[in-house]
Amino acid sequence: MTLDKIRPAETGDIDSAADVLAAAFSDYAWTRHTIAADDHQRRVRDLQRLFIERIGLPHGRVWVADGPDGVVAAAVWTTPDSTGIGEAFAELAELTPALAGDRAAAAASAEAAMAPHRPAEPVWFLATVGVHPDHQGKGLGRAIVEPGLAAAEAAGVPAFLETSEQANVRFYERLGFTVTAEVQLPDGGPTTWAFRRG
Incomplete structure (x- = not known):
């Protein structure tokens, strides 16, 4: 693995980080279930971009990994010490049904099932x-998650995440997470696991 660095993201990283996340999530079980197949890649990218721009950078923490040709990995966290995040999520909630398209009802029921x-x-x-x-397969997944884990641990606050891919369960367990719920999403959705660390 050759990386220049893992660093906090800046505003200029929004588009490249959104591109990376869209590529990573193009066939992800949750997004396939909750975002329309029509123009799916663009919809996923727009949703990731909104989340980075409206939630992660102003109200949470975002890290990116630089490779030889630019950003190759990104991690977006929300944190308990941000202000105004409730309003930001409310604004995002107004925009997401259009991005979900004909999967908006499935997206809403999936969120309700996980809540x-x-x-x-x-x-x-x-x-x-x-x-x-x-x-992928070069240790970047662990590397891009570790700054957030360290920050949460330093703050004395648990870390939480969800995944809808069985293959990710063991990966997160190796990072010290414990499965707290295994949920079969309604409307034919995928199994989704909730995890906690600390």
Whole structure:
């Protein structure tokens, strides 16, 4: 693995980080279930871009990994010490049905199914993380997640995440997470696991 660095993201990284996350999530079970197949890649990219721009950078923490040709991985966390995040999520909620398209109802029911399994107490929430497919299998997944884990641990706050890929379960367990829920999403959706660390 050759990396220049893993660093906090800046505004100028929004588009490249969104491109990376869109590539990483193009065939992800959750997004396939909750975002329309029509122009799917563009919809996923627009959603990731909105999340980075409206939630991650102003209200949370975002890290990116630089490779020889630019950003190759990104991790977006929400944190308990941000202000105004409720309003930001409300604004995002108004925009997401259009991006979900004909999967908007499925997206809403998936969120409702996961809501009871999300922590009520303050946590660092790994909202989205991805490595460009051309750079997977090189240890970047662990490397891009570790700054957030260290920050959460330093703050004395648990970390939380969800995944809809069985292959990710063991990966997150090796990072010290424990499965707290295994949920079969309604409307033919995928199994989704909730995890907590700390």
